Structures are given as structure tokens and as C-alpha cells.
Amino acid sequence: MTCKSYEAQKGLAFAENVSGVQFGRLDSNVTLACGKAKIRIPVVWHLNHSSALPWHKVTLNGTLILLHPNLSAQGNYSCYDNRGNLLHSVKLRLGYPPGQLNVSCQVPNHMRVRCSWVESVKTFLPATYNASWSVKGQDGRPCVLDVARKHCDVDDLAFWQTTHTLRITETNALGSETTEKWLNLHTLLKPNPPESVSVNKIEGFPKRLNVSWRFPSSWPTHNAFPLLFHIRYRPQGSVYWSEVYSEDITTVVIYDALAGHLHQVQVRARDGINSDSQWSEWSRLLLVQPWQAYPTTDPAEDIPDFFTFSTKPETTTAIPPDNDPNVEDNMGLVILLVLFSVVILTTILSLIFVVWVKQRRHDQVTKQELKSMVKMKSMPI
Amino acid sequence: MKLLLDSSSSLLFSLLLAQLPVFTSASPVPQRRPTDMDKLSNQTKNLMKLTQELLREHAFDSDVEPHRFRSLPEMGNRSANDLNNLELKPTLSQLHADLKLYEHHFEWLNKVSKKHHHPAVPKLVEMIREMKSLINLLHRQMQRVEAPKLIPATPSLPTQLPYQFDVLQSSHELLQHFKLFCDWAYRAFLSLKPKVTAVQ
Numbered sequence: 001m002t003c004k005s006y007e008a009q010k011g012l013a014f015a016e017n018v019s020g021v022q023f024g025r026l027d028s029n030v031t032l033a034c035g036k037a038k039i040r041i042p043v044v045w046h047l048n049h050s051s052a053l054p055w056h057k058v059t060l061n062g063t064l065i066l067l068h069p070n071l072s073a074q075g076n077y078s079c080y081d082n083r084g085n086l087l088h089s090v091k092l093r094l095g096y097p098p099g100q101l102n103v104s105c106q107v108p109n110h111m112r113v114r115c116s117w118v119e120s121v122k123t124f125l126p127a128t129y130n131a132s133w134s135v136k137g138q139d140g141r142p143c144v145l146d147v148a149r150k151h152c153d154v155d156d157l158a159f160w161q162t163t164h165t166l167r168i169t170e171t172n173a174l175g176s177e178t179t180e181k182w183l184n185l186h187t188l189l190k191p192n193p194p195e196s197v198s199v200n201k202i203e204g205f206p207k208r209l210n211v212s213w214r215f216p217s218s219w220p221t222h223n224a225f226p227l228l229f230h231i232r233y234r235p236q237g238s239v240y241w242s243e244v245y246s247e248d249i250t251t252v253v254i255y256d257a258l259a260g261h262l263h264q265v266q267v268r269a270r271d272g273i274n275s276d277s278q279w280s281e282w283s284r285l286l287l288v289q290p291w292q293a294y295p296t297t298d299p300a301e302d303i304p305d306f307f308t309f310s311t312k313p314e315t316t317t318a319i320p321p322d323n324d325p326n327v328e329d330n331m332g333l334v335i336l337l338v339l340f341s342v343v344i345l346t347t348i349l350s351l352i353f354v355v356w357v358k359q360r361r362h363d364q365v366t367k368q369e370l371k372s373m374v375k376m377k378s379m380p381i
Numbered sequence: 382m383k384l385l386l387d388s389s390s391s392l393l394f395s396l397l398l399a400q401l402p403v404f405t406s407a408s409p410v411p412q413r414r415p416t417d418m419d420k421l422s423n424q425t426k427n428l429m430k431l432t433q434e435l436l437r438e439h440a441f442d443s444d445v446e447p448h449r450f451r452s453l454p455e456m457g458n459r460s461a462n463d464l465n466n467l468e469l470k471p472t473l474s475q476l477h478a479d480l481k482l483y484e485h486h487f488e489w490l491n492k493v494s495k496k497h498h499h500p501a502v503p504k505l506v507e508m509i510r511e512m513k514s515l516i517n518l519l520h521r522q523m524q525r526v527e528a529p530k531l532i533p534a535t536p537s538l539p540t541q542l543p544y545q546f547d548v549l550q551s552s553h554e555l556l557q558h559f560k561l562f563c564d565w566a567y568r569a570f571l572s573l574k575p576k577v578t579a580v581q
Binding site for chain 2: 223
């Protein structure tokens with residue numbers, strides 16, 4: 001992201017009188033003329049009906065020059081002739097011309113961008129803004145301003161462009177300045193945190209927790225915009241987080257919670273396709289304790305503030321999208337595997353038996369052959 | 382007796398064979414056969430990964446885009462809202478034409494990178510191979526749904542890149558554009574998946 005600033009008009013010591021108001025630059029000499037007539041008569045200047053003036057000098061033609069005025073020099077200036085007749089009156093406002101703006105943009109989805117700014121120079125003067133948004137090869141379009149909140153919005157973006165350009169021009173009575181910012185929306189994309197996050201104990205399972213949430217409401221619900229979720233949890237007091245990732249599925253079951261302990265759980269989200277984008281902020285920290293056979297009156301009661309866990313490393317589990325953590329299914333699978341093992345074992349034993357029977361029969365045949373041979377040998381020819 | 386033993390061996394062997402389906406069905410996650418659209422989106426994801434790796438490995442920090450490539454597929458008219466209303470046949474045809482155009486650009490880049498002995502050449506070759514495979518897969522899908530094949534635009538490529546710096550800059554520009562294209566194409570395939578099922 002790059003920022004460039006340039007001045008269109010700057011360095012004016014004062015601006016022309018607009019409806020009785022004259023603008024001057026702080027810390028620079030400011031000249032106040034006593035009307036338009038160039039009469040060489042002695043004049044007296046007053047500030048807010050007082051003859052006490054800030055550091056100044058008066059020229060021969062009655063012009064008042066305020067030398068390096070500060071904010072206290074602002075007010076209503078009046079000049080009078082030597083008979084006390086009012087010749088001219090003007091309100092002086094002091095400040096600075098606009099400076100570079102510090103612009104930052106939020107991209108919560110592929111349709112909208114909001115850019116906010118902070119002035120690098122406090123001008124002390126009212127300003128107007130103009131903001132435009134452009135992409136390569138296209139005409140600029142307005143970035144819709146909210147001057148009070150100092151931000152502007154662009155909707156229905158042509159998101160899949162390498163560079164987008166935002167130009168904001170700030171103008172006040174002393175000048176104007178345009179700040180130009182090049183943006184890569186792909187790296188700025190940062191969803192809002194998942195919503196309605198809830199963690200529930202699962203009846204009958206002291207080591208399990210069910211975590212569920214909803215897509216951020218600002219994220220499109222269409223299947224072309226999958227989200228990757230990152231769930232982290234730890235027993236309260238532990239410094240190590242365990243982690244689970246879930247692709248586009250808004251519920252996971254934690255299987256390795258610490259029985260009888262209060263757990264902290266948080267969820268965050270990132271675009272499921274663009275790995276250059278940013279993770280959302282974490283959801284609010286939730287505290288929940290897994291199911292207990294004999295719950296204590298207050299779950300937090302018997303849990304010390306700090307645990308001394310054996311150094312359990314951060315564990316990561318990836319939940320595939322189609323994984324259904326169903327207990328009955330797993331039990332069925334175990335039974336099936338046991339049955340299968342029994343069948344295999346029986347088969348192997350039967351094979352061994354068959355081989356043994358074959359071998360025995362072969363031995364018997366050999367014995368019989370030998371016997372016959374001996375008999376034949378002993379027979380008289 | 383021999384006959385009996387032989388037949389019992391065969392019976393046991395058959396029993397073992399009969400266990401095979403049981404064994405396969407006992408795998409923890411039931412495997413769904415990937416559809417052609419799954420293959421297309423996976424292949425696109427793979428290409429995007431290769432592009433990101435190339436961009437990371439040969440990082441080139443530049444604020445100024447040289448705009449050397451005037452004939453890359455136009456992305457300025459593709460918004461997120463469009464992804465909700467994509468039509469199957471025109472989108473497949475357009476993606477095919479776009480990929481063909483990128484293929485020409487990357488083949489050109491590969492040629493000039495070889496000339497300058499750029500270290501990214503092996504990965505570029507792999508990318509072009511993957512791209513061709515995706516184009517073929519997409520073409521098959523187009524034939525299946527009777528999507529017309531668009532006449533590919535003629536690429537306008539830089540005539541010469543005298544310095545290594547120019548090659549790096551061009552490579553960066555092309556990869557940046559292609560990464561965004563892959564992102565959009567992947568989402569388009571996801572979006573079109575239910576529509577293909579409806580057609581078939």
C-alpha cells in the first residue's frame with residue numbers, strides 16, 4: 001500500500017476576505033487592510049473592541065500587520081479614524097493549509113471498501129473533501145463521503161484488479177492538498193469476526209465441547225465465498241492454545257477438553273480461497289466447562305486461578321469439511337473393525353489348518369509308499 | 382480328498398476377497414467421487430498455489446506497475462455480485478478463452494526467462510503444464526455441456542526485454558494478474574457447480 005501526497009495550492013499567508021471573514025496562516029505574518037480606500041490618515045486598530053493587540057505593526061496607509069500570530073490573535077478587528085469613526089471591520093481566523101492525510105482502508109468483503117482518514121496537520125479551519133476511486137483502465141467514481149466520521153465508502157467493487165487508487169482532496173481557505181493511495185484489496189481483505197459464537201457441553205462426555213458460530217453478517221452467503229475458520233481453546237490459566245481449523249463448516253466438536261475445567265474458546269475467520277488475505281479479529285472470549293457427572297455448585301469454584309500444566313504443546317487439528325463427529329458412527333466403526341479382525345483371524349487359522357492337513361496327508365502317502373517298497377523288496381522273486 | 386482340500390482353499394480365498402468391500406467401507410470418511418467441476422476447481426486452486434509460491438520465492442517489491450501486457454483478460458468488469466448470477470455456458474467459454482490467453486503469455490515468459498537463465502524456469506514449466514491440463518479438462522466439460530469455443534484474442538506481447546530487471550518486472554506483473562484471475566475462476570467454478578449438475 002503506498003501513499004503519495006502533493007500540494008495543489010499552499011503557502012498563502014492569508015486568504016481573501018469572504019463575507020467579512022479573513023483567513024490567515026498561523027506563525028506567518030498576517031496583513032489586515034483598513035478597508036479598500038488607500039487614504040493616508042492615521043488609524044487605530046481594535047481587537048474585540050479592545051485596544052490591546054497582539055505583536056504587530058501598522059503601516060503608513062493604516063494596514064495592520066500581525067507578526068507571527070498564534071491562535072489567541074483570532075477575533076474581530078476594527079479600524080477607526082482619528083475621530084473615532086469605524087472605517088472597516090473584519091473577522092480573522094487563523095490556521096494552516098491542509099497537509100497529507102493518513103488513510104487506512106477496511107475491506108470486510110469482496111463488495112465494499114471503507115477508507116478512513118486522519119489529518120496529519122491540525123488546520124483549525126473548516127475543510128471540504130472530495131474523494132474518488134479508480135482502477136486501471138476505468139474512469140474514477142466517487143467514494144461516498146461521510147465527512148463527520150471522516151470516511152468514504154465504495155460499493156460493488158471490481159475487486160479482482162491488481163491495484164485500486166483512492167484520491168482524497170482536502171480543501172480549506174488556505175489551500176488544498178490531494179492524498180493518493182494505491183491499494184491492494186486482496187491483501188487488505190479481512191472479514192469481520194464470526195457471529196453468535198456459542199460453546200456448549202455435551203451430555204455424557206466430560207472431555208467434549210461443541211462450538212458453533214455464524215458467518216459474519218457482512219460476508220456474502222453465496223457458495224463462491226467460502227470461509228476458513230480457526231478455533232482455539234485452552235483450560236483457563238493455561239498458556240497453551242489448542243487449535244482446530246474448519247473449512248466453511250460452522251460447528252466443531254472439541255474431543256480433548258480437560259475434564260472438570262473451565263475452558264476459554266475463540267473463533268476467527270479468513271477468506272477460504274485467498275491465503276494472502278487477513279484473519280478477522282478473534283470473537284469474544286467464551287468460558288465454558290465440559291459436562292460433569294456430579295457438577296459442583298459453581299464451576300469456577302474449585303478451579304485455581306493458575307494451573308501448572310505439564311508443558312502441553314499447541315495442538316492443531318484440521319477438521320475436513322465432510323467430517324461428522326458422530327459418536328454412534330464411531331462406535332459402529334469400532335465394532336465393524338473388531339468383527340473384521342475376528343474374520344481375518346479365523347481365515348488365517350483355517351488356512352494354517354488346511355496346510356497342516358495337507359502336509360499330514362502327504363506324510364502318510366510317503367509312509368505308505370515306503371511300506372509298499374519294503375514289502376515288495378521282501379517278496380521272493 | 383484332494384478335491385475337497387482344493388475346494389476348501391478356493392472357498393477360503395473367496396472369503397478373503399469378500400472381505401475387501403467390508404475393508405474399504407470401514408474407512409473413516411466416506412469418499413465421494415469428485416465431479417468434473419471439483420476437478421476443475423481443484424486444478425485452479427493448485428495453479429493459484431503455484432503462482433503464489435512463485436511470487437513469494439521471487440518477490441519483487443515495486444509500487445509502479447509497468448503495464449507491459451495490454452492483452453490480458455479484462456477483470457475490471459467482474460464483480461462479486463456477478464458471481465451470483467453466472468451463466469454456465471458463456472462463463473465456461475470465457476474462462477477457456479482467458480486461460481488460452483494466459484497460456485500464450487506464460488509460454489512467452491518461459492521463453493524469455495530461459496534466455497536470461499531465470500531461476501523460476503522449472504516452476505514456470507510446471508505451471509504451464511498444469512495450465513494445459515486445466516484447459517483440456519475445461520474443454521472436455523465445455524463439450525459435455527455444449528458450450529461454444531470462443532475465438533481466442535491475439536496476445537500483444539512485449540517485443541524485447543533487454544535486461545534481467547525487465548524479465549523480473551514482467552514476471553511479477555503477469556503472476557499478479559494470473560493470481561487474481563485464478564481466484565475469480567475458482568469462485569466461478571464453485572458457483573457453477575450446482576448448475577452443471579442441473580444440466581447433466
